[in-house]
Amino acid sequence: xxxxxxxxxxxxxxxxxxxxxxxxxxxxxxxxxxxxxxxxxxxxxxxxxxxxxxxxxxxxxxxxxxxxxxxxxxxxxxxxxxxxxxxxxxxxxxxxxxxxxxxxxxxxxxxxxxxxxxxxxxxxxxxxxxxxxxxxxxxxxxxxxxxxxxxxxxxxxxxxxxxxxxxxxxxxxxxxxxxxxxxxxxxxxxxxxxxxxxxxxxxxxxxxxxxxxxxxxxxxxxxxxxxxxxxxxxxxxxxxxxxxxxxxxxxxxxxxxxxxxxxxxxxxxxxxxxxxxxxxxxxxxxxxxxxxxxxxxxxxxxxxxxxxxxxxxxxxxxxxxxxxxxxxxxxxxxxxxxxxxxxxxxxxxxxxxxxxxxxxxxxxxxxxxxxxxxx
Amino acid sequence: xxxxxxxxxxxxxxxxxxxxxxxxxxxxxxxxxxxxxxxxxxxxxxxxxxxxxxxxxxxxxxxxxxxxxxxxxxxxxxxxxxxxxxxxxxxxxxxxxxxxxxxxxxxxxxxxxxxxxxxxxxxxxxxxxxxxxxxxxxxxxxxxxxxxxxxxxxxxxxxxxxxxxxxxxxxxxxxxxxxxxxxxxxxxxxxxxxxxxxxxxxxxxxxxxxxxxxxxxxxxxxxxxxxxxxxxxxxxxxxxxxxxxxxxxxxxxxxxxxxxxxxxxxxxxxxxxxxxxxxxxxxxxxxxxxxxxxxxxxxxxxxxxxxxxxxxxxxxxxxxxxxxxxxxxxxxxxxxxxxxxxxxxxxxxxxxxxxxxxxxxxxxxxxxxxxxxxxxxxxxxxxxxxxxxxxxxxxxxxxxxxxxxxxxxxxxxxxxxxxxxxxxxxxxxxxxxxxxxxxxxxxxxxxxxxxxxxxxxxxxxxxxxxxxxx
Numbered sequence: 037x038x039x040x041x042x043x044x045x046x047x048x049x050x051x052x053x054x055x056x057x058x059x060x061x062x063x064x065x066x067x068x069x070x071x072x073x074x075x076x077x078x079x080x081x082x083x084x085x086x087x088x089x090x091x092x093x094x095x096x097x098x099x100x101x102x103x104x105x106x107x108x109x110x111x112x113x114x115x116x117x118x119x120x121x122x123x124x125x126x127x128x129x130x131x132x133x134x135x136x137x138x139x140x141x142x143x144x145x146x147x148x149x150x151x152x153x154x155x156x157x158x159x160x161x162x163x164x165x166x167x168x169x170x171x172x173x174x175x176x177x178x179x180x181x182x183x184x185x186x187x188x189x190x191x192x193x194x195x196x197x198x199x200x201x202x203x204x205x206x207x208x209x210x211x212x213x214x215x216x217x218x219x220x221x222x223x224x225x226x227x228x229x230x231x232x233x234x235x236x237x238x239x240x241x242x243x244x245x246x247x248x249x250x251x252x253x254x255x256x257x258x259x260x261x262x263x264x265x266x267x268x269x270x271x272x273x274x275x276x277x278x279x280x281x282x283x284x285x286x287x288x289x290x291x292x293x294x295x296x297x298x299x300x301x302x303x304x305x306x307x308x309x310x311x312x313x314x315x316x317x318x319x320x321x322x323x324x325x326x327x328x329x330x331x332x333x334x335x336x337x338x339x340x341x342x343x344x345x346x347x348x349x350x351x352x353x354x355x356x357x358x359x360x361x362x363x364x365x366x367x368x369x370x371x372x373x374x375x376x377x378x379x380x381x382x383x384x385x386x387x388x389x390x391x392x393x394x395x396x397x398x399x400x401x402x403x404x405x406x407x408x409x410x411x
Numbered sequence: 412x413x414x415x416x417x418x419x420x421x422x423x424x425x426x427x428x429x430x431x432x433x434x435x436x437x438x439x440x441x442x443x444x445x446x447x448x449x450x451x452x453x454x455x456x457x458x459x460x461x462x463x464x465x466x467x468x469x470x471x472x473x474x475x476x477x478x479x480x481x482x483x484x485x486x487x488x489x490x491x492x493x494x495x496x497x498x499x500x501x502x503x504x505x506x507x508x509x510x511x512x513x514x515x516x517x518x519x520x521x522x523x524x525x526x527x528x529x530x531x532x533x534x535x536x537x538x539x540x541x542x543x544x545x546x547x548x549x550x551x552x553x554x555x556x557x558x559x560x561x562x563x564x565x566x567x568x569x570x571x572x573x574x575x576x577x578x579x580x581x582x583x584x585x586x587x588x589x590x591x592x593x594x595x596x597x598x599x600x601x602x603x604x605x606x607x608x609x610x611x612x613x614x615x616x617x618x619x620x621x622x623x624x625x626x627x628x629x630x631x632x633x634x635x636x637x638x639x640x641x642x643x644x645x646x647x648x649x650x651x652x653x654x655x656x657x658x659x660x661x662x663x664x665x666x667x668x669x670x671x672x673x674x675x676x677x678x679x680x681x682x683x684x685x686x687x688x689x690x691x692x693x694x695x696x697x698x699x700x701x702x703x704x705x706x707x708x709x710x711x712x713x714x715x716x717x718x719x720x721x722x723x724x725x726x727x728x729x730x731x732x733x734x735x736x737x738x739x740x741x742x743x744x745x746x747x748x749x750x751x752x753x754x755x756x757x758x759x760x761x762x763x764x765x766x767x768x769x770x771x772x773x774x775x776x777x778x779x780x781x782x783x784x785x786x787x788x789x790x791x792x793x794x795x796x797x798x799x800x801x802x803x804x805x806x807x808x809x810x811x812x813x814x815x816x817x818x819x820x821x822x823x824x825x826x827x828x829x830x831x832x833x834x835x836x837x838x839x840x841x842x843x844x845x846x847x848x849x850x851x852x853x854x855x856x857x858x859x860x861x862x863x864x865x866x867x868x869x870x871x872x873x874x875x876x877x878x879x880x881x
Contacts (some may be wrong), residue, residue, distance in 0.1 A: 187815035319868035336859040338823045
């Protein structure tokens with residue numbers, strides 16, 4: 037049995053874990069990342085890759101703005117472009133009623149000082165998304181949003197972290213966490229131990245279980261949002277498209293394939309550590325895609341999948357210090373829209389760990405909001 | 412839409428699937444058999460119903476055997492759906508099938524997957540040119556339409572099927588200009604060890620005959636180094652290069668490629684069945700118990716998709732799987748199952764005799780290892796040997812990683828054509844065993860599904876499920 041000492045142990049090697057490890061290493065911390073599978077196997081590696089502020093919960097906007105700054109110079113951070121490109125995000129309104137709701141949203145954002153979401157009318161919508169169905173009346177557009185390649189991004193963060201000395205242990209599961217004076221001792225299922233004064237819980241869909249080991253409560257739901265992809269088609273759409281009244285995320289890659297998703301979930305098979313698809317629900321997504329893009333009539337689905345991730349009851353993440361344990365920090369529960377926040381979440385955690393205060397207010401994300409439920 | 416309910420869903424109408432379905436229906440289980448072809452028989456017995464007595468003999472005794480099975484099958488009360496593919500399987504044996512342009516849901520008590528084998532890809536320079544096809548495709552053309560290529564034909568590769576086809580072509584009066592044998596050096600000690608099993612097997616007389624007759628009647632060149640197909644817009648010839656710089660050229664209008672066959676595990680992989688690496692066959696196969704049941708309860712793999720054992724073993728494995736499915740459905744007791752299965756389990760073992768010898772004699776040549784940089788490895792995404800190798804060198808890890816980084820396996824074939832090559836390359840470059848690279852990850856639908864058909868799929872879910880709650 038070996039026992040190794042670190043400054044920080046990060047549990048979970050997904051994008052948020054890799055980002056936390058990277059930013060901590062940039063502060064010269066000695067970091068160990070432990071992943072029960074492999075880095076990017078689940079949601080981080082297989083999500084839709086949207087880098088989106090459009091439609092985001094207003095409590096997340098400050099974070100998302102800060103993250104977009106990092107995305108816009110992502111090569112400087114991780115020496116890799118992560119496949120990031122800015123082609124905008126468009127939320128399509130199919131009825132005047134939906135368009136009114138979008139206008140209300142824009143007005144609300146203005147009062148908060150945000151001006152990135154812009155209403156587009158029928159003809160502007162057609163200019164930006166020429167193939168959209170004729171019945172669509174307008175939309176909400178964010179020109180500065182974009183998309184990146186999820187697996188490539190997670191690997192880029194991981195590799196940069198490794199170059200700064202972060203140690204990754206994959207395929208081993210944390211089975212015990214105990215405190216000895218000021219040091220946390222983490223035991224893994226390969227009978228090894230590692231110690232550090234600080235633990236960062238980035239375990240995503242399994243973060244609730246890590247909280248359990250620490251005697252803390254977090255209502256993490258494991259979900260498996262489904263995606264499907266078509267065979268390549270001629271280029272017809274540049275921005276990522278969603279719908280105001282239905283679940284949809286629709287994006288054409290440079291190679292012509294079209295990704296269709298939007299958060300409809302399959303099943304999580306916990307025992308087998310995999311996500312199962314539900315084709316009757318995928319059918320709903322297929323109908324939406326066809327309704328909004330008649331050009332899809334002849335397309336063929338070549339693959340579909342789902343990644344396991346964490347969803348919180350209020351659909352915003354848990355970030356910041358533990359409510360019960362000194363030296364424990366959380367960064368999980370990004371509730372199906374965490375990819376955009378990946379670059380900033382690690383920086384915020386590193387600030388919280390190293391300085392004790394953060395450059396963006398993260399009080400809305402405190403785990404304390406679930407304290408009442410724990411009783 | 413109503414959901415169709417059956418006791419057992421069988422996928423694939425080759426010897427394993429047909430035998431399983433016959434056994435199931437005979438014992439009173441409601442059975443649905445789906446197959447993507449228009450006629451039963453699978454690859455090995457393809458078109459056997461339609462071809463005349465004399466033609467059948469030309470394909471050899473093994474082919475004739477299929478006729479009897481298909482006759483039994485035709486007389487059994489089985490819901491047989493042609494041109495139908497399995498799109499997905501969810502937990503509790505809910506299967507979504509795609510039949511005549513319509514997606515339908517079937518609730519099964521058990522599922523027997525008998526999707527057979529496919530040919531190991533032969534990625535050598537020029538293998539994607541028009542005029543190049545696999546031995547299997549040549550056999551389909553011969554069996555289904557009695558089509559034999561005209562002009563100069565060169566066969567390149569390795570494997571039992573190659574010699575069988577050469578013999579079949581000879582019977583049809585087709586000429587083969589040359590066979591370029593890519594079979595590696597034989598390990599004599601290993602072959603000797605397994606020889607007696609082979610000598611006692613059903614393969615010995617026929618197999619040795621096909622092999623010997625083809626070898627003596629055709630020009631055979633043994634090539635241990637690099638082989639490339641020549642041509643700009645279509646095949647013009649084949650060049651065999653030797654290490655000392657010498658080369659031999661053969662003009663050709665048609666080139667037939669082969670490097671043995673692999674279990675067709677796409678469906679099983681997508682279902683999530685645990686996979687094992689077969690050392691002797693250099694391929695992944697599902698882990699199955701004595702009843703052919705996979706690691707997923709009630710899901711069976713019978714026939715060559717559970718490991719290449721040939722058509723006769725496939726029949727028995729199909730029947731054995733059927734018996735345990737019948738027990739799971741409580742149509743048979745464990746005792747009844749055991750009694751019925753006993754002779755078949757013996758026959759299944761008997762049919763496997765000789766397999767070790769054949770596997771060792773025709774161990775795959777894995778041409779990808781010596782392929783040149785520009786050789787296409789992944790046909791769907793047009794990814795070259797050079798590009799895959801660069802990614803492996805940069806990050807020599809698992810296949811799933813390479814899939815995400817290179818897109819090998821993300822095209823419509825889902826890695827059927829590239830994953831054996833990528834695995835072999837990874838093993839070679841990073842000096843690990845292929846099993847350490849891991850099995851390819853397959854996803855539903857394993858064959859492309861029209862979006863419009865999926866959009867019409869309705870099993871009575873609330874239409875509100877797609878609406879946002881805001």
